[in-house]
Amino acid sequence: MLSACATPHIVETTKLNDNQLTCEQIKSEIAEAKKFEQEARAERKVTGKNVAAALFFIPALFATYANTEEAIDAAKERQEKLTNLYNKKQCG
Structure with missing residues (x-):
């Protein structure tokens, strides 16, 4: 039953080699973080999986929401840190 819950990827907000990028x-890393954010947002939408979780296991629906929120926040933070690094390196 728990495997029916959404489990979007939660990105690392900072990686050890970021400064060497x-x-x-x-x-590319910013684009990837945006993709992860979009995927997490998509998991929040009403899907058959989410409806089934709500019908059979209400706490799973709350876990799904909390997990997607964490994934979205991490992806947004990653994008912000990378954008700051991009600007610091005077890219573009």
Whole structure:
């Protein structure tokens, strides 16, 4: 039953090698973080999986929401940190 819950990927907001990234790599990392944010937002929408979780296991619905919120927040924070790094390196 718990496997029916949404489990979007929660990105690391900072990676050890971030400062060594090139401008193009930073842009790629920002795009990837945006993709993860979009996927997490999609998990929040009403789907058959979410409806089933709500019908059979109400706490699973709350876990799904909390998990997607954490994934969205992490992706947004990653994007912000990378954008700051991009600007600091005077890319673009």
